[in-house]
Amino acid sequence: MPTLSISRRDILRSLSLGVAAGSVLRVIPLEAAEHVHRMVTAEKAAAAPYVPKFFLPQEYKTLRVLCATIFPADEHSGGALEGGAPEFIDLITSENPEFQTKLGGGLLWLDEACTDRFGQSYLQGSPENQKEILDLIAYRKNAKADPRLSQGIEFFSFLRTLTSDAYFTSKVGIEYLGYIGNTFLHEFPGCPPVPES
Amino acid sequence: MSKKTVPPKTYDAIVVGSGITGGWAAKEFSEKGLEVLLLEAGRAIDPAKDYTEHIPVWKKKFRDMGDRKKANAEQPVQQTCGAVDETNAKFFVKDKENPYTTEEGKPFLWIRGRHVGGRSIMWGRQSYRWSDLDFEANQREGIAVDWPIRYQDIAPWYDYVEDFIGVSGQAEGLPQLPDGKFLPPMEMNCAELDVKDAIAKYFPGERKMTIGRSAVLTQPHRGRAACHYCGPCDHGCATKSYFSSLNSTLPAALATGRLTIRPNSVVHSLIFDSTTRKITGVRLIDAETHATVEVHARVVFLCASTLESTRILLNSTTTEFPNGLANSSGQLGHNLMDHVMGGGASGRIPGHEDRIVQGRRPNGIYVPRFRNVNSKHPGFLRGYGFQGGADRDGWDRGTGMAGFGPEFKKILSKPGPWRFGFYGFGECLPNFENYAELDKEVKDAWGIPALRIRCNWRENERALLKDMSITAAEMLSAAGAEEITPFVEDNAPGLTIHEMGTARMGRDPKTSVLDAHNRAHDVKNLFITDGACMVSSSCVNPSLTYMALTARACNFAAESMKKGEI
Numbered sequence: 095m096p097t098l099s100i101s102r103r104d105i106l107r108s109l110s111l112g113v114a115a116g117s118v119l120r121v122i123p124l125e126a127a128e129h130v131h132r133m134v135t136a137e138k139a140a141a142a143p144y145v146p147k148f149f150l151p152q153e154y155k156t157l158r159v160l161c162a163t164i165f166p167a168d169e170h171s172g173g174a175l176e177g178g179a180p181e182f183i184d185l186i187t188s189e190n191p192e193f194q195t196k197l198g199g200g201l202l203w204l205d206e207a208c209t210d211r212f213g214q215s216y217l218q219g220s221p222e223n224q225k226e227i228l229d230l231i232a233y234r235k236n237a238k239a240d241p242r243l244s245q246g247i248e249f250f251s252f253l254r255t256l257t258s259d260a261y262f263t264s265k266v267g268i269e270y271l272g273y274i275g276n277t278f279l280h281e282f283p284g285c286p287p288v289p290e291s
Numbered sequence: 292m293s294k295k296t297v298p299p300k301t302y303d304a305i306v307v308g309s310g311i312t313g314g315w316a317a318k319e320f321s322e323k324g325l326e327v328l329l330l331e332a333g334r335a336i337d338p339a340k341d342y343t344e345h346i347p348v349w350k351k352k353f354r355d356m357g358d359r360k361k362a363n364a365e366q367p368v369q370q371t372c373g374a375v376d377e378t379n380a381k382f383f384v385k386d387k388e389n390p391y392t393t394e395e396g397k398p399f400l401w402i403r404g405r406h407v408g409g410r411s412i413m414w415g416r417q418s419y420r421w422s423d424l425d426f427e428a429n430q431r432e433g434i435a436v437d438w439p440i441r442y443q444d445i446a447p448w449y450d451y452v453e454d455f456i457g458v459s460g461q462a463e464g465l466p467q468l469p470d471g472k473f474l475p476p477m478e479m480n481c482a483e484l485d486v487k488d489a490i491a492k493y494f495p496g497e498r499k500m501t502i503g504r505s506a507v508l509t510q511p512h513r514g515r516a517a518c519h520y521c522g523p524c525d526h527g528c529a530t531k532s533y534f535s536s537l538n539s540t541l542p543a544a545l546a547t548g549r550l551t552i553r554p555n556s557v558v559h560s561l562i563f564d565s566t567t568r569k570i571t572g573v574r575l576i577d578a579e580t581h582a583t584v585e586v587h588a589r590v591v592f593l594c595a596s597t598l599e600s601t602r603i604l605l606n607s608t609t610t611e612f613p614n615g616l617a618n619s620s621g622q623l624g625h626n627l628m629d630h631v632m633g634g635g636a637s638g639r640i641p642g643h644e645d646r647i648v649q650g651r652r653p654n655g656i657y658v659p660r661f662r663n664v665n666s667k668h669p670g671f672l673r674g675y676g677f678q679g680g681a682d683r684d685g686w687d688r689g690t691g692m693a694g695f696g697p698e699f700k701k702i703l704s705k706p707g708p709w710r711f712g713f714y715g716f717g718e719c720l721p722n723f724e725n726y727a728e729l730d731k732e733v734k735d736a737w738g739i740p741a742l743r744i745r746c747n748w749r750e751n752e753r754a755l756l757k758d759m760s761i762t763a764a765e766m767l768s769a770a771g772a773e774e775i776t777p778f779v780e781d782n783a784p785g786l787t788i789h790e791m792g793t794a795r796m797g798r799d800p801k802t803s804v805l806d807a808h809n810r811a812h813d814v815k816n817l818f819i820t821d822g823a824c825m826v827s828s829s830c831v832n833p834s835l836t837y838m839a840l841t842a843r844a845c846n847f848a849a850e851s852m853k854k855g856e857i
Contacts, residue, residue, distance in 0.1 A: 163695055163696060164696070164699070164700075165699075165700050166696060166700070173700070178349075182354060186356065186359070189359055189360045190359060228695060232693055232695050233693040233694070234693065250695075251690075254689075254690065258686060258687065258689050258690050258703070259354065259356070259690075260354065262685075262686045262703075263348045263349060263354040264349045265347070265349045268347075268348070268349070270700075271685075271686065271704055272704075274649075274650075275348070276344060276345055276348075276521040276522045276651065277345065278345075278521060279519055279521070279649070281520075281650075282518075282650045282652050283478070283649050284478035284479065284480055285478075285481040285646045285648065286646070286649050287645055288644075288645055288646065288647045288706065289647075
């Protein structure tokens with residue numbers, strides 16, 4: 095099955111059954127492609143420091159760094175941190191034992207793998223070390239060459255999914271997409287050109 | 292919007308249920324000058340507070356993924372419906388308060404809303420007429436019993452209902468899917484037009500693709516605003532642009548000054564007078580105080596939804612009707628149906644990379660039934676239609692991709708390829724062995740016996756599902772699609788939320804519960820006009836037909852009352 099196919103439930107949800115439009119997270123992507131307006135306000139996160147519900151302080155630090163690495167901020171747009179990805183991932187992980195095993199175990203694996211290779215944990219490692227290990231676990235094909243990477247690859251894939259979910263449902267993420275969302279439009283124009291970005 | 296106190300008087304009509312059919316019954320009777328009491332099991336809805344369609348996703352704690360813990364605890368059944376999320380879960384019942392039972396390994400998913408407006412707040416809005424292909428099917432094939440009506444009996448009532456609710460769509464002149472009184476159709480996008488053209492070219496005279504016929508306004512209509520394409524209709528609609536009883540029929544009924552709505556009124560049973568052999572009223576339990584209250588009327592309309600209306604009758608036993616009121620035929624509770632959904636295919640449509648979809652059209656495309664229309668299929672009876680549509684892949688394709696960092700982020704900001712999906716909805720044959728009865732042990736939160744539901748798909752439904760995946764792939768192939776992925780889902784009955792049957796209409800009181808005007812053969816002032824009355828299921832979405840049957844039955848009842856026959 096091609097990795098790009100929409101799942102059947104997406105089709106169902108995003109079309110005529112009245113569940114179009116963001117009722118389920120996996121629907122948003124279909125519609126998120128609607129480049130309508132380009133909004134460029136960056137959200138300033140100015141709240142009190144977040145106290146993680148599930149992750150230990152050290153794990154949470156690593157989580158934040160990983161999220162920021164997956165979707166970094168740049169001069170034009172916020173990234174996963176500005177989108178509240180670590181807070182969101184911590185919230186849903188705190189309520190889901192399956193997520194706890196996957197992410198908790200994955201963070202342990204990451205630090206052990208870094209210690210084996212570089213003699214120190216992921217956070218303590220140099221930027222080069224950090225890039226080296228992520229370059230190994232961000233691509234499934236690497237598991238063929240080195241099966242010991244499998245757990246790390248599964249972990250990173252899952253974290254990337256959650257970070258995407260969080261980032262592209264955040265205010266800054268939706269602004270980055272230029273997605274207009276569930277707001278008032280005067281007409282449904284069918285099939286307009288893709289706006290310049 | 293409700294008057295709180297109910298004076299002890301005899302109403303002209305009691306309507307049980309305030310959803311898509313109850314709203315119509317309330318409107319029709321009150322506009323004809325009758326005093327109406329509308330009983331709703333759930334709470335009142337305040338659109339200003341309860342509608343949430345414009346809340347941006349980032350303001351929701353769980354970002355629309357739903358509150359998993361809460362849903363698992365309170366709504367294990369309801370959350371199987373894809374429409375349920377964290378801000379509209381309140382429009383679906385709490386499963387613990389509203390239990391029902393099924394047999395091990397034979398699930399039935401009963402998705403319910405108990406509040407003023409009922410499921411008309413969250414319905415799919417697809418609105419199609421039945422044809423004589425549907426009304427004659429049982430008789431032609433010798434299945435179940437014949438419908439006591441034909442298309443010509445209901446056609447004027449389709450006109451009447453469409454004119455009031457507003458249905459956007461395109462006239463196509465197809466005998467199996469009669470045209471209605473349409474507001475202007477919504478537009479298809481470029482990938483959809485490709486598929487439409489390919490179907491016209493490669494399947495001429497057999498298959499046709501049209502825009503969905505939807506009870507969503509494309510222009511201002513009867514004081515309601517045109518759709519503004521924000522998308523999440525199942526969260527309510529501040530501009531009343533899609534039809535719901537709360538947006539449309541109930542305000543019209545209240546405007547007459549003759550409608551009293553009594554929320555939090557869980558109907559326990561009907562009160563039957565052995566001497567006159569008529570219903571004198573309704574016994575209800577106040578949902579808040581748990582007090583038993585009796586209310587009275589000359590005529591009673593059950594519009595509580597397919598299984599709830601039947602449950603009320605099953606729980607209304609008398610010496611004359613030991614197996615449920617109006618059940619001399621023994622058919623009450625039987626012949627439960629739901630559309631079998633989930634065969635289809637998706638595929639990538641090449642090209643149009645410079646085009647995009649803008650706004651959230653609350654509607655898709657429709658391919659009307661083409662099997663067993665002009666020729667006979669060797670593998671199955673009846674047929675199916677496809678809903679579907681095209682869109683460009685969005686950021687979630689990234690979750691299956693490799694990489695991270697600035698380049699990864701940039702790629703996901705661009706739209707992916709166009710992808711088209713067909714999703715089939717098939718007819719379910721009536722079968723006596725698909726049925727609901729009262730559970731002998733389980734009761735709901737108000738002490739009313741719960742239903743025990745036995746329902747499963749059979750050979751014909753499974754054959755339809757399989758064929759859907761084949762014909763959908765054929766059409767995508769004709770359109771030059773790539774990466775075509777056929778699928779056959781395994782959805783439990785009930786999940787389509789088109790449950791119908793269990794108190795069928797028919798000509799013969801020995802084999803049916805209701806007559807040609809939705810009146811109980813056994814009880815002259817009792818009518819059921821929700822999905823319970825259906826004799827077969829067609830393959831098209833049923834709500835428009837329920838509304839037309841309701842308006843028609845109200846007209847008949849009001850005329851009969853005027854003549855003193857009721």
